[in-house]
Every structure is written in structure tokens, then in C-alpha cells.
Amino acid sequence: MIFPYLHGLLGFKKCPMTWILFFVNAAMMTINQPDLKQADEVIQQAFDDKYFISQQGRYFAQFIADHESFYSPFLKQISFRALGGELEKIDLLGALALRNQKFMEEGPSYPFGGDRVALSVWHKKIENLISVQAEHPNYYLGITADHLSWSYWFTYQFVHSGLSHFAFNMVFLIIFGCFLEVLKGGLFVLIVYLGSGFAGAGFFLLINGPTMAPLIGASAAVSGLMASVCLFSWKKRVKCFYWLLIPIRGYAGFVQVPGWLIFALWCMADLAGYLGSLPELGSVAYVAHLGGQLSGISIASVSLVFFGLSQYLSSKFRLGQNHDAYYSQ
Amino acid sequence: MVIEDFTTSSGQKPDSIIKDLADSGLHWPNSSRISLGLPIKRLAAILVDLFLVVIPVSTLLVAPLKKGLVMALILKESPQSYFYMFLIGLAVLTVVVVYQTLMVKVWGATLGKLFWGLRVRSLWDGSLPSLSQAFLRSLFWLLDSVLFLLPHLSVFTDEKRRPFHDRVADTLVVDKGGKGTSEPGLIEASFVRGIVSAFILFLLGLFLLKGLNVFLKMEKNDSLVNSLEKEGSLCSEVGEAIKEDFNNGRSRYEDRLRAAMVLFASGKVNIDCLEAELNLAWVRGEDASPLAYLAKSFVYADNATLSDRYLDEVCRTGEASEDCKMSQVVRLWTEGNWTEIDTIFSSLESSVEEYILVWAIRHFIRTEEFSKAELFLDRLGSGSLLGSFVAKQRVKIYWGLNDMEKVRAATEVAFATLDQEDVIDLSSWLCGEELKYGCENAQSNNCSVMNSNLIMNQELLSEGRIALRYLRRSECTQDQDLSYDMLMTEMEIDEARTLLSSFVRHKGNEEQRGRRLLWKLVQDEESENEYREEARHYLAKWAGNSQDLEALYSDWQKDSESLNWRRRGQDLLVQYFRLKNYKRSWEIAKALEEREANRIDKRIRPDMIVAGYRSGEKALAYALLKKYELNRQSPTLSGILPDRRPASEISFEEVARVLKSEFGER
Numbered sequence: 001m002i003f004p005y006l007h008g009l010l011g012f013k014k015c016p017m018t019w020i021l022f023f024v025n026a027a028m029m030t031i032n033q034p035d036l037k038q039a040d041e042v043i044q045q046a047f048d049d050k051y052f053i054s055q056q057g058r059y060f061a062q063f064i065a066d067h068e069s070f071y072s073p074f075l076k077q078i079s080f081r082a083l084g085g086e087l088e089k090i091d092l093l094g095a096l097a098l099r100n101q102k103f104m105e106e107g108p109s110y111p112f113g114g115d116r117v118a119l120s121v122w123h124k125k126i127e128n129l130i131s132v133q134a135e136h137p138n139y140y141l142g143i144t145a146d147h148l149s150w151s152y153w154f155t156y157q158f159v160h161s162g163l164s165h166f167a168f169n170m171v172f173l174i175i176f177g178c179f180l181e182v183l184k185g186g187l188f189v190l191i192v193y194l195g196s197g198f199a200g201a202g203f204f205l206l207i208n209g210p211t212m213a214p215l216i217g218a219s220a221a222v223s224g225l226m227a228s229v230c231l232f233s234w235k236k237r238v239k240c241f242y243w244l245l246i247p248i249r250g251y252a253g254f255v256q257v258p259g260w261l262i263f264a265l266w267c268m269a270d271l272a273g274y275l276g277s278l279p280e281l282g283s284v285a286y287v288a289h290l291g292g293q294l295s296g297i298s299i300a301s302v303s304l305v306f307f308g309l310s311q312y313l314s315s316k317f318r319l320g321q322n323h324d325a326y327y328s329q
Numbered sequence: 330m331v332i333e334d335f336t337t338s339s340g341q342k343p344d345s346i347i348k349d350l351a352d353s354g355l356h357w358p359n360s361s362r363i364s365l366g367l368p369i370k371r372l373a374a375i376l377v378d379l380f381l382v383v384i385p386v387s388t389l390l391v392a393p394l395k396k397g398l399v400m401a402l403i404l405k406e407s408p409q410s411y412f413y414m415f416l417i418g419l420a421v422l423t424v425v426v427v428y429q430t431l432m433v434k435v436w437g438a439t440l441g442k443l444f445w446g447l448r449v450r451s452l453w454d455g456s457l458p459s460l461s462q463a464f465l466r467s468l469f470w471l472l473d474s475v476l477f478l479l480p481h482l483s484v485f486t487d488e489k490r491r492p493f494h495d496r497v498a499d500t501l502v503v504d505k506g507g508k509g510t511s512e513p514g515l516i517e518a519s520f521v522r523g524i525v526s527a528f529i530l531f532l533l534g535l536f537l538l539k540g541l542n543v544f545l546k547m548e549k550n551d552s553l554v555n556s557l558e559k560e561g562s563l564c565s566e567v568g569e570a571i572k573e574d575f576n577n578g579r580s581r582y583e584d585r586l587r588a589a590m591v592l593f594a595s596g597k598v599n600i601d602c603l604e605a606e607l608n609l610a611w612v613r614g615e616d617a618s619p620l621a622y623l624a625k626s627f628v629y630a631d632n633a634t635l636s637d638r639y640l641d642e643v644c645r646t647g648e649a650s651e652d653c654k655m656s657q658v659v660r661l662w663t664e665g666n667w668t669e670i671d672t673i674f675s676s677l678e679s680s681v682e683e684y685i686l687v688w689a690i691r692h693f694i695r696t697e698e699f700s701k702a703e704l705f706l707d708r709l710g711s712g713s714l715l716g717s718f719v720a721k722q723r724v725k726i727y728w729g730l731n732d733m734e735k736v737r738a739a740t741e742v743a744f745a746t747l748d749q750e751d752v753i754d755l756s757s758w759l760c761g762e763e764l765k766y767g768c769e770n771a772q773s774n775n776c777s778v779m780n781s782n783l784i785m786n787q788e789l790l791s792e793g794r795i796a797l798r799y800l801r802r803s804e805c806t807q808d809q810d811l812s813y814d815m816l817m818t819e820m821e822i823d824e825a826r827t828l829l830s831s832f833v834r835h836k837g838n839e840e841q842r843g844r845r846l847l848w849k850l851v852q853d854e855e856s857e858n859e860y861r862e863e864a865r866h867y868l869a870k871w872a873g874n875s876q877d878l879e880a881l882y883s884d885w886q887k888d889s890e891s892l893n894w895r896r897r898g899q900d901l902l903v904q905y906f907r908l909k910n911y912k913r914s915w916e917i918a919k920a921l922e923e924r925e926a927n928r929i930d931k932r933i934r935p936d937m938i939v940a941g942y943r944s945g946e947k948a949l950a951y952a953l954l955k956k957y958e959l960n961r962q963s964p965t966l967s968g969i970l971p972d973r974r975p976a977s978e979i980s981f982e983e984v985a986r987v988l989k990s991e992f993g994e995r
Contacts, residue, residue, distance in 0.1 A: 002380060002381070035559060037844050051632070074400055078403070078404070081404065084612070085608055085609065085612055113614050113617070114611060114614055114615075114616045115621070116617060116642060117625070117635070117638045117639050117642050119621070120637075121635070124492070244377070245376060246372065246373060251369075261381075264385075265381070265385050268385045268386070268388070268389045269388070271389055271392070272385075272388040272389040272392040273392075274392075274398050275389070275392030275393050276391070276393070276395065277399075278399060279398060281399070
């Protein structure tokens with residue numbers, strides 16, 4: 001087990017911007033919590049309603065068969081099996097349908113045949129679900145197929161699906177944000193945070209396309225911060241905490257690891273996640289993480305180039321001034 | 330012991346001399362003070378390698394394979410998923426071997442070992458291992474790891490702390506900084522050897538148990554597979570039925586659903602079968618017919634609102650259809666409006682759907698209108714699809730009509746033609762009915778048929794009704810050989826288990842608890858009605874004090890709409906009579922006479938008359954006597970079951986004589 005530690009926890013005075021970002025996230029989390037809980041319960045009920053899910057699976061299977069060109073071979077295969085009478089596949093499709101934009105948009109008004117009772121029950125429930133989703137923070141603040149305007153690209157970075165999601169992102173925000181803020185200043189942290197968030201969203205939409213499941217969370221932004229930190233200390237030592245599961249002195253403690261290694265491990269994990277998960281089933285937006293990392297690295301590189309240029313220019317015009325102090329923080 | 334020799338008397342004993350010679354041949358610089366790698370550092374190095382290299386690299390490498398595996402698992406393509414699993418395993422192993430080989434060849438250590446200052450060296454001269462040595466070492470390292478890491482433990486026992494892979498590759502691990510350790514001591518080595526041996530024994534035991542278990546499970550699984558195939562996504566019963574009976578030009582799907590409805594009504598298939606047929610209907614896009622809606626209302630019977638909506642849809646789709654009439658009947662069932670159902674069924678045309686006929690027969694048997702049931706049964710063709718249903722219902726109807734000659738004939742035919750399961754069902758029903766008239770019938774022909782067949786098919790005890798009747802018989806015979814443990818494992822119905830344990834308590838001088846269990850069953854409205862009735866019966870029977878009986882009595886008075894009202898009343902009447910509470914007996918008799926005069930069991934009529942006489946209402950008792958005098962000689966149960974002698978048989982003769990003389994007869 002290895003965990004980045006860097007400067008550890010720094011106070012508000014040393015890294016105000018990072019803490020402000022943390023507080024904004026925390027405030028959003030607190031404000032949204034009641035709505036989130038309420039809406040989540042309703043959505044969970046829909047998933048638990050076997051009749052609703054299996055009917056929806058049937059309609060989705062039929063819908064896929066009627067719109068083959070819009071769906072992946074994998075979904076088409078599942079639909080084919082469902083239409084052949086495999087109940088398990090019908091239920092699977094019933095759950096997957098809620099993530100599919102095309103079906104959620106056109107399904108409720110699509111002329112499905114057969115059992116009229118089932119159709120009317122399904123209509124009522126799906127309309128209820130759509131109205132509940134409209135009040136769900138993840139849906140009205142996150143990026144979905146219906147919410148693609150720029151304001152959502154901003155708000156989605158501050159919404160989390162639950163306490164663990166929030167805590168995980170915030171720990172890394174504070175560790176990397178504080179380190180970067182001491183090194184480069186608050187404005188730089190803000191630029192990297194927001195810029196990486198935008199890039200993450202862009203990447204996600206570019207590769208996965210718009211979905212009905214909302215894209216939320218600070219992880220793309222935090223990935224960007226991490227990537228920037230790693231670039232600035234590419235060959236320098238970064239303080240990490242390690243713990244080797246052996247309860248003996250010397251087998252847990254701090255170790256200095258080069259930035260490139262942290263970056264490589266992190267990237268590999270996200271890349272593996274992206275390559276290894278099915279977009280139809282996945283729940284972690286690995287692509288957004290990768291976009292954030294790319295953006296973080298780019299912003300940091302640009303700043304390095306500018307810094308090099310300014311150093312070059314200043315050394316040319318004001319000889320003898322030493323800027324190394326910036327690095328050694 | 331090599332270790333002992335080596336540590337205690339180096340160079341003295343013959344087998345260690347060779348070793349020492351070999352050691353002296355080592356061209357190590359300062360070979361006398363080789364600092365061996367600490368085992369714990371080696372473990373830490375493995376962990377570092379795992380977290381830093383092996384896990385990240387192999388996860389990335391196998392990611393596309395993992396995706397394929399997930400797809401194959403979801404689509405249940407087992408050859409493909411095994412193939413992916415194999416590839417993933419192979420990829421991880423390759424990562425381990427390539428990483429170790431290259432690192433050891435070039436730097437003499439993996440990243441973890443570098444971190445902890447450990448180095449792999451050639452045994453003979455302390456040089457960097459060659460490529461072949463590095464390769465062999467990593468290959469066998471893998472083998473060691475696959476064997477539950479056990480061979481790795483020889484770092485604690487081997488004289489130079491070389492596990493199997495080091496010995497194969499002629500290498501050893503040293504501490505570069507000299508902070509290592511020397512050869513393991515005797516205690517350390519023996520301790521680890523002991524642990525390893527114990528662990529191996531444990532593993533062996535586990536494997537043996539597991540193997541045995543797998544073997545046993547395999548046998549079980551076979552039958553599971555069979556039954557799954559049997560049920561499949563469609564029912565084989567329906568398939569069979571359709572081949573033989575339903576060739577009338579309708580679409581095949583419609584035929585199947587109709588056949589399924591008939592089989593479901595006659596109790597031959599369960600609700601899952603009906604659901605499977607509906608599923609097929611949906612796949613064909615034909616699930617919007619009145620019949621399909623009706624079937625759906627059965628399938629979703631648990632959800633009242635949904636079921637009702639389906640019922641509504643039946644008539645909306647086909648107002649004139651017979652299915653619509655049936656949907657009205659289903660609605661009346663839930664309301665308990667039996668008279669209205671009677672009217673609907675009685676007005677059915679002769680060419681009515683078979684499944685409705687079946688429901689009608691069941692309805693009339695339930696409401697004990699046996700002559701109507703017989704009429705409907707005659708309208709039902711006795712094709713092979715419904716052959717067993719017809720045979721069984723015929724016996725029940727004759728029984729209800731009290732026509733014992735016909736019962737005997739029909740039973741004989743049924744026993745000869747039905748398959749074993751149906752024979753058990755029928756014989757258990759007959760036995761159960763006979764036992765209602767007294768335990769002396771426990772040795773009757775039907776009870777013996779049930780018993781002997783059940784011995785061969787104990788699994789049928791998992792069916793509620795059969796278990797109930799079996800229990801009734803065992804309670805009667807007070808069977809000493811009866812294995813309650815066996816019964817408990819075979820019977821899957823909760824109610825049957827409660828009943829059984831109340832019997833056990835009752836026998837074992839825990840009457841109070843036995844009765845409490847029965848009351849719990851009676852009061853639990855979720856329980857199967859038949860079991861609640863049975864519990865009431867035993868409560869009445871065991872009522873030593875009249876407290877329970879009084880509670881049952883007031884319960885009975887309140888519950889006058891119940892279909893079992895008459896039977897319960899009769900039970901109570903007999904029990905009160907036995908306790909010589911003639912007044913209460915007579916009250917019950919009057920209530921029964923008022924509402925169900927024609928259906929009162931003729932075997933309890935003497936009790937009624939005696940009770941009336943004893944409670945002083947002689948005129949009424951005489952009227953009853955006159956009314957029933959004519960019927961008294963009609964066919965009795967004699968022949969098929971021994972005549973139950975009423976409790977009052979002897980006193981009844983006397984009472985009848987007194988009454989007749991008092992009211993002017995000779």
C-alpha cells in the first residue's frame with residue numbers, strides 16, 4: 001500500500017484556495033443531502049420493483065431490436081437473448097434502460113404493443129421516475145444528455161453521489177491542492193481544478209457520448225491537480241506513506257517516490273479501468289479522470305514553458321536574479 | 330539432520346563434509362561472512378513488487394480481456410469465459426516471470442529487493458545470476474507461489490535460506506548492507522517445519538472433505554438440472570397436452586396458453602408454468618388477448634391492484650368472451666360471494682371452455698354441491714390431459730354424495746390407472762376424510778395405500794395437503810416407529826411443521842405448549858386454510874377443559890360466512906357431546922339445522938337428537954328424529970370403511986324409544 005502524503009494537511013493560511021474549493025464541495029454536499037436521499041430512495045424502489053424492471057426490460061429489448069443501428073453489438077446480443085425469452089436478460093435490460101438516452105427520450109412515447117395494463121403501469125412509473133430525477137441533485141447539477149450547456153460543465157465538479165465518493169475526492173483535493181498552492185499559488189490551483197474538470201467532461205462526452213446517467217464528482221478536477229503536482233516534481237522526490245501489512249517497525253512509514261511513478265501508477269489504474277469496463281455497465285467515469293490528467297499535465301507544462309521563458313527573459317535583462325527558490329518549496 | 334550438523338559440528342560428519350567442501354568452493358569475497366537476506370525483508374520486497382509493478386501492470390494488460398470476460402459471463406457463454414479466464418491467468422503469470430527475470434538478470438534484484446537492499450546472487454561465486462538462472466528462478470518462484478506459498482517457507486528451514494526456486498537456480502539472496510541474518514537455528518527451523526506439516530495435513534483434510542462434498546453435490550445437481558430442464562422456460566406438460574388435445578385451428582401460442590390454463594386449473598402445473606407460457610405470448614407479441622389478461626391476473630395474484638387491473642382488461646378486450654365471465658368469478662372469489670358464483674357457473678353454456686369447467690367443478694366440490702359438480706364433470710371429456718383430474722374428482726364427488734358403492738368402484742379404477750403421485754394424492758385425501766370419522770379408520774384400505782406409497786416417495790411429504798393427511802393418520806395410530814426427525818426434514822410447509830411439533834408436545838406431556846402452537850396456527854391468517862381447520866379440529870379434540878372449546882365456539886359463531894362453518898360446527902357439537910355439555914351441543918345442532926339442514930353429516934344426527942332430549946326440548950328432538958328416521962337406513966360407509974359407532978349409539982336407541990313412546994308411537 002502506498003499513499004501520497006506530500007506536505008500533508010496544511011492550514012487555511014497556507015492554501016486558502018484549496019480550502020475554499022473544499023468548502024464549496026462540502027457545502028454542496030450538505031445542501032444536497034436531503035434531496036439526494038429522498039430521490040435515491042425512489043429510484044431504488046424502482047429498481048426493486050420486479051414487475052416494473054421486467055416490463056421495462058421487455059420494452060427496451062423491443063426498442064433495441066427496432067433501432068439496431070444505434071446500439072452496440074453487446075446490447076443487441078442481450079436484446080436478442082431477451083426476446084428469445086431469457087428472463088435474466090430482460091431484467092438486466094430493464095436496469096440498463098434507465099441509462100440509455102435514446103430509450104428514455106423516445107421510449108415513453110414509443111408505440112409498444114401487447115399487454116395494455118403493463119404498458120400503462122410502466123408509463124406511469126417511468127414518468128414518475130423522470131420527474132423524480134429532475135429533482136435529484138445528481139441530475140439537475142450533473143452532466144446528462146439533457147444538461148449539456150456550459151453551466152453544467154461547471155456545477156458537476158462540485159456534486160458527489162455519496163459520502164464515500166465525497167471523502168475520497170476531498171482527501172486527494174487537499175493533499176495535492178495544498179502542495180500545488182504552496183508551489184504555484186491559489187489562482188493556479190483554481191485554473192487547474194476548473195480546467196481539468198472541463199477537460200474531463202469534454203473527454204467523457206467525446207468518448208462515451210451523452211448518457212442519461214449523470215456525470216458528477218470532483219475526480220476529474222482532482223486528477224488534474226495530481227497530474228500537475230507530478231509534472232512539477234517529475235524527477236524530484238514526493239513524500240508518500242507506505243504500509244506493508246507487516247506490523248513491524250520499518251515496514252510502515254514514509255518513502256520518497258519520484259513524481260513520474262505516481263503519475264504512471266495513477267494513469268495505469270485509470271486506463272485499466274477504462275479498457276476493462278463496459279460503457280453500458282460502468283459506473284466510474286475513467287475517461288473523465290484521464291481527461292483531467294491530460295489537462296493537468298498540459299496546464300502545468302504550459303506554465304513551465306512560460307516560466308522558462310520568463311526566466312530566460314529576466315536573466316537576459318536582469319542578470320543575477322535566482323528563481324530556484326520557487327522550486328525548492 | 331543437515332541443519333544440526335551444520336550448526337553444531339561443521340565439517341565433522343560425513344554428509345556435511347561434502348557440504349562444507351562445496352561451501353569452501355564458493356568464490357565469494359569474504360565468503361565466511363555472507364549476510365543472508367532476512368525472510369521478513371523478502372516478504373516486504375514481494376509486497377512492494379506486487380503493489381508497484383505486478384498489480385498495476387497486469388491490471389492494465391488484462392483490462393481488455395476482463396471486458397471480454399464480463400461480456401461472456403453476462404451472455405453466459407461458458408467456453409468463451411473459460412478461454413478469457415485462461416488468457417487472464419496466462420497474462421498475469423507472464424508479467425511476473427518477465428519482470429522478475431529481467432530485473433534479476435540486469436540488477437540482480439526486483440524493485441522491492443532493491444528497496445530493501447537485498448540482492449540475488451549466484452551461489453558459486455556471488456556474481457549476478459545469468460539469464461537462464463534468472464529465468465529458472467522466476468519460473469519456479471511462480472510454482473512455489475501457486476502451491477499456497479508453502480515452498481517459500483523453506484527460507485526458515487534451509488541452511489542457506491534458499492527456497493525451492495533458489496535451489497533450482499543455484500542462487501541465494503543476500504543483504505547488501507550486511508544487515509542480514511545467518512543460517513536458521515534449530516528451533517526456528519523445527520517450528521516452521523511443524524507449522525508447514527500441520528498446514529499440509531489441514532489442507533489434505535479440507536480437500537478430502539471438499540471432494541466428498543463436491544461428489545455428493547454433483548449427484549444432487551443432476552436432479553436439479555433434470556428438474557430445470559423439465560420446467561425449462563416452457564412447461565413440458567403443456568407441450569404434451571397440446572400434441573394430444575388441442576388441434577382446432579387456433580394459433581399454436583393460443584393453444585398452449587389454453588392448455589396451460591386447463592392444467593393450472595386442475596392443479597397439474599404451477600404458476601411458474603403459466604408465467605412461462607405468458608412470456609412466450611409476449612415474445613410473439615400476442616399477450617393482449619382476454620385469455621392472456623386473465624392468466625396474468627392469476628400470475629400477479631400477490632399484487633391485488635395489478636391483478637384487478639388485469640381482470641378489468643379481460644372484459645374490456647372481449648366483452649362477450651367466456652374469459653370475461655371467468656374474470657367475474659375470480660372477482661367474486663376474493664369477495665367470498667359463493668351464491669353469485671353459483672349463478673354464473675350454473676348459467677354456463679354446454680360448449681364452455683374446458684378450463685372454466687374445471688374451475689366450476691372445483692367450486693361445486695368446495696361448496697359441497699356434489700350433484701352439480703357431477704353434472705359438470707360429465708361434461709368434461711376424459712381425455713388423457715385431464716384423465717387423472719376427472720378420476721380423482723369423481724371419487725370426491727361420490728364421497729360427497731355419500732354413495733359408497735360408487736366411491737369404491739371409482740377408487741378401484743383410479744388406483745389402477747393413475748400414476749403413483751396421483752394415487753398418493755387420492756388415497757391420502759380419502760384416508761383424511763375417513764379419519765374425520767374416527768381413528769379406527771387408520772387401518773383402512775385407503776390409509777394403507779397412502780402409507781405404503783409414501784414410504785417409497787417420502788419427498789411427496791413436502792406437499793402440504795399430503796403431509797397434513799399423513800400427520801392426521803400418524804396422530805391416530807400413535808405410531809411408535811414414526812420418525813419425527815425424518816418428517817421434519819421432509820416436510821417443507823411451515824404449517825405442517827407447526828402441527829407436527831404441537832403433536833410432539835402434546836405427546837410429551839407439554840399439552841399447554843402444544844395447544845398454544847395450535848392457537849398460533851389458528852390465528853395466523855396468512856396460513857393455509859386447511860391447516861387452520863386441522864388445528865381447530867385438534868384443539869377441539871384435545872380440549873380437556875372447556876376453555877379452548879368455548880373460544881372455538883365463539884370463533885365459530887362469528888365466522889358464519891366461512892365455507893367450513895358446517896364442518897367446524899359438527900366438530901364442536903361432537904366434542905361438547907363427549908364432554909356431556911348437552912346444552913351447548915343442542916345450541917349448535919339447532920344452528921346447523923337452521924342453516925344447513927340438508928348437509929348435516931347423518932352420522933352425528935343421533936348425537937343431535939340425544940342432546941335435544943337431554944336439554945329438555947323433547948318436541949324438537951322428536952321432530953328431528955322423525956325427519957331423519959327415513960334416511961337412517963340409507964347406504965352407510967360400511968364396506969369401504971367401518972361404520973363409526975356414534976358416541977351415543979346405545980343411549981340413542983333408548984332415547985329414540987322414550988321419545989317415540991312419549992309422543993304416542995308404539
